[in-house]
Amino acid sequence: EDKVVQSPLSLVVHEGDTVTLNCSYEVTNFRSLLWYKQEKKAPTFLFMLTSSGIEKKSGRLSSILDKKELFSILNITATQTGDSAIYLCAGDTNTNAGKSTFGDGTTLTVKP
């Protein structure tokens, strides 16, 4: 059975701090690792990672994948209160169906 584990489950930081969110996976026929941000409503897509060691970056967010050690990290620098959200990672499989196995998420709270 495929499994994705995120840590920590929750995190409280102050504005300006840098945070690192972790995601480890055991996914049969692994193809890609995806990160989403969920605020009050539906998750929104952040990154898709398919190759080891290549950093994806969007503003203050960046992510990298290690396919040998089966994990990914999401970094957020200079955090802002608007970064408060649940961050979800998901493993996608090479099954031509686009199905994903999600982790339980990390709840990030950024205090002013």
Add this chain to the structure above:
Amino acid sequence: DAGITQSPRHKVTETGTPVTLRCHQTENHRYMYWYRQDPGHGLRLIHYSYGVKDTDKGEVSDGYSVSRSKTEDFLLTLESATSSQTSVYFCAISKGQGYNYGYTFGSGTRLTVV
């Protein structure tokens, strides 16, 4: 958002009644998914569809059925609702042809079974 809508947004129903949730997309994507989200469990796949009349089960499909008679509509039915099916239900579309470039989710349906 991105042409995917869910209805209803909220529903309260009684144990034992059938319930149908609707997902509608306007972008003609082939792949559609139903997930449920519960505290401590992340998102879990219920059913998915890879075309009209083509559906398959996910990891938590017991007690649910789906239908897709048109490309744009994917219906999720709880055949006889139970309290354990109280959850937030998300529909998602995938823009790739079986390759997940990142889902676009609907706004969700909050279902309460009393």
